[in-house]
Amino acid sequence: MGTDFSEPKRQSAAGVAVMFADHLQRSIRVLVFPIILVLVRAKGMNHWYLIAGFLVFLFILIIYSYLSYLRFSFFLDEEKQEFVIQKGVLSKEHISIRLDKIQQVNINQSLIQRIIGVYSLDIDTAGSDKKEASIKAIDHHTATILRERLLNRDTPGTTTEKSTDGQGPNPEPLLKLSTTTLLKVGLTSNYGASVALLMGFIFAIMEMLKNYTEAFQLEENPIKALSTEGLNLISIGVLLFFALLIILGTNILRNFIKYFDFEVIKKKAVLAITSGLFEKKHTLLKPARVQISSYSQNYFQKKLDLMNMKFKQASFDSADEDDKDNKKHDIEIPGCDENERDELLKMIFECIPPKNSTFIPNYRFLFLTIMLKVVIPISFFLLIGSVLVHLRPYFWWIIPYTILVVIMLYFEFAHHRLYLSENFIIKKSGIWDVEHQIMEPHKIQGITTKQYFWHKKANIGHLVLHTAAGTIHFKYGNYAEIHRMANYWLYYIESGKKDWM
Amino acid sequence: MQDFTNETLDIDALPKYEEVALNALSRKYWKVVLLNISIFLFILAAAIATILLLVEELRPYLYLFTGIYLLFSILLITLYRASIKRIGYAIREKDLIYKSGIISISTSIIPFTRIQHITLNEGIFSRMFQLGALHVFTAGGISGSITIPGLDINLAKTIKEELNRQLAKVD
Numbered sequence: 001m002g003t004d005f006s007e008p009k010r011q012s013a014a015g016v017a018v019m020f021a022d023h024l025q026r027s028i029r030v031l032v033f034p035i036i037l038v039l040v041r042a043k044g045m046n047h048w049y050l051i052a053g054f055l056v057f058l059f060i061l062i063i064y065s066y067l068s069y070l071r072f073s074f075f076l077d078e079e080k081q082e083f084v085i086q087k088g089v090l091s092k093e094h095i096s097i098r099l100d101k102i103q104q105v106n107i108n109q110s111l112i113q114r115i116i117g118v119y120s121l122d123i124d125t126a127g128s129d130k131k132e133a134s135i136k137a138i139d140h141h142t143a144t145i146l147r148e149r150l151l152n153r154d155t156p157g158t159t160t161e162k163s164t165d166g167q168g169p170n171p172e173p174l175l176k177l178s179t180t181t182l183l184k185v186g187l188t189s190n191y192g193a194s195v196a197l198l199m200g201f202i203f204a205i206m207e208m209l210k211n212y213t214e215a216f217q218l219e220e221n222p223i224k225a226l227s228t229e230g231l232n233l234i235s236i237g238v239l240l241f242f243a244l245l246i247i248l249g250t251n252i253l254r255n256f257i258k259y260f261d262f263e264v265i266k267k268k269a270v271l272a273i274t275s276g277l278f279e280k281k282h283t284l285l286k287p288a289r290v291q292i293s294s295y296s297q298n299y300f301q302k303k304l305d306l307m308n309m310k311f312k313q314a315s316f317d318s319a320d321e322d323d324k325d326n327k328k329h330d331i332e333i334p335g336c337d338e339n340e341r342d343e344l345l346k347m348i349f350e351c352i353p354p355k356n357s358t359f360i361p362n363y364r365f366l367f368l369t370i371m372l373k374v375v376i377p378i379s380f381f382l383l384i385g386s387v388l389v390h391l392r393p394y395f396w397w398i399i400p401y402t403i404l405v406v407i408m409l410y411f412e413f414a415h416h417r418l419y420l421s422e423n424f425i426i427k428k429s430g431i432w433d434v435e436h437q438i439m440e441p442h443k444i445q446g447i448t449t450k451q452y453f454w455h456k457k458a459n460i461g462h463l464v465l466h467t468a469a470g471t472i473h474f475k476y477g478n479y480a481e482i483h484r485m486a487n488y489w490l491y492y493i494e495s496g497k498k499d500w501m
Numbered sequence: 502m503q504d505f506t507n508e509t510l511d512i513d514a515l516p517k518y519e520e521v522a523l524n525a526l527s528r529k530y531w532k533v534v535l536l537n538i539s540i541f542l543f544i545l546a547a548a549i550a551t552i553l554l555l556v557e558e559l560r561p562y563l564y565l566f567t568g569i570y571l572l573f574s575i576l577l578i579t580l581y582r583a584s585i586k587r588i589g590y591a592i593r594e595k596d597l598i599y600k601s602g603i604i605s606i607s608t609s610i611i612p613f614t615r616i617q618h619i620t621l622n623e624g625i626f627s628r629m630f631q632l633g634a635l636h637v638f639t640a641g642g643i644s645g646s647i648t649i650p651g652l653d654i655n656l657a658k659t660i661k662e663e664l665n666r667q668l669a670k671v672d
Binding site for chain 1: 512513515516517518519595602604605606607609610612613614615639640641644645646647
């Protein structure tokens with residue numbers, strides 16, 4: 001394939017194989033139960049029929065894949081500034097994407113694609129139209145050029161010189177994760193996900209053991225025996241130790257698979273990020289497209305000078321639910337030290353965002369949260385306990401619970417800070433993992449200020465900044481100061497010409 | 502905001518969104534809300550009546566049910582009345598302000614340059630009273646958008662056209 005994208009183009013010829021694998025995988029997923037049913041029912045039937053049927057099925061799939069390869073074409077419409085994909089065997093589909101709506105172009109490689117030696121190119125758009133645009137088989141050289149063309153639409157001349165150095169000597173990476181860093185990251189972060197993974201695993205094993213004992217009609221179920229005889233302290237200790245070991249192990253393993261060979265390279269105005277052990281992921285990040293940049297660190301990571309960074313881009317699904325799993329648009333840097341963080345921030349913002357003035361929430365921050373998380377649950381517990389007598393021996397649990405929750409709430413309060421400077425907003429928050437979210441005022445979509453009527457006298461209120469990548473809250477601040485901030489940011493947005501994307 | 506300023510810019514001299522005089526919704530909007538509430542209350546009454554008819558043991562509590570029902574109705578109506586009275590909006594030269602709420606009073610501001618699109622909704626009851634609801638969307642999702650209910654339909658159309666004109670100017 002050449003580098004001229006103005007004429008409709010097909011994918012690499014190897015695309016037939018990728019499409020075949022894709023269709024096969026998809027149809028097996030759909031047909032797995034009917035097939036099993038047929039296999040079970042067809043005990044008496046001649047096996048040759050089955051094999052013949054299977055071959056016919058494969059043949060149809062091959063033809064279908066070939067047709068969909070033939071029908072798939074893409075081109076770049078320079079005049080309309082659109083990227084057009086046409087596809088569909090039975091029904092024709094025409095996808096056109098405005099170039100200025102493209103926010104990220106990813107070049108990925110799955111296992112099958114790695115075997116065949118092609119890549120897939122996925123286009124990520126910011127828009128309510130959620131059309132998935134992806135090219136399944138394209139060689140690396142073409143993919144990189146096309147990506148440059150899609151992202152640097154203003155400078156069409158630069159692509160030719162780019163194609164000459166192509167795969168040549170890459171510039172020095174801005175950040176490269178060594179194995180030891182990955183190990184450290186695995187040891188200190190993302191416990192939640194690994195615990196969930198482990199729990200699922202344990203439940204699966206328990207279920208299997210149950211089935212196994214039932215199937216062989218064993219008298220003793222090891223798990224049942226454990227629970228009836230009761231666990232003594234030593235065995236609990238051993239169990240906890242192993243659980244911890246497994247959690248850390250899965251954490252490290254997960255990190256290795258996801259972030260192996262993690263590299264950030266600065267290419268002109270964009271950041272190129274590659275990672276992955278089995279599936280290679282290449283991502284290009286345009287600093288202007290980043291809505292919120294954040295870095296977070298917990299106590300252990302602080303001791304190791306290690307932090308986690310995240311760049312959030314505009315996404316219409318996740319703007320409402322910022323803590324859902326919708327992290328497709330987020331770009332994560334699992335581990336970096338302070339210097340590397342500063343380098344990356346300089347890349348994004350052209351300077352290290354200063355913290356000129358600090359805003360502290362009012363002590364009333366603690367009132368409502370303590371009320372909701374300590375006073376109400378405990379009084380509820382006492383109330384139930386007064387009716388159900390057998391709960392009473394557990395009343396002493398209230399003491400450790402209260403201490404733990406109050407400590408956590410205190411840390412939440414102590415970490416809840418807003419730092420401002422002329423061109424930056426930095427919000428610090430978190431209990432264990434302390435996160436700093438950095439954004440520029442021109443990325444604000446809307447501002448909401450809130451006040452409970454009983455806080456009028458105390459002059460306390462809340463601030464919500466809406467962005468295309470979620471919201472930023474600052475609670476229990478001085479309301480007069482919040483008004484001043486809001487007025488300043490409105491002035492900043494409305495007098496400036498800076499676009500948010 | 503100690504060293505927040507840049508000396509040449511005096512933040513206190515900037516226009517203050519919190520002091521803008523707000524417009525109230527159309528008076529007819531209360532009738533629309535009242536209609537909606539009465540339909541809801543009617544359905545609720547019907548449901549309670551059916552339960553009382555079917556379950557004989559509950560019948561002695563008829564007065565209790567009626568009392569709770571009446572109390573609930575009065576509470577609902579007064580709350581709605583109060584909340585509608587609190588709603589206010591304003592259109593400035595460069596942004597849109599919307600204020601609402603009884604317990605938590607919130608004010609949202611959307612600069613015109615951040616508006617993605619605007620829609621005008623007319624419900625059945627609203628249409629009866631020539632009213633409409635204006636939705637202003639941004640890239641900030643649902644939480645970052647503003648809905649102004651109970652606008653006179655002609656006024657709503659004028660505002661929509663004006664905002665669209667502003668959008669075109671920005672582009």
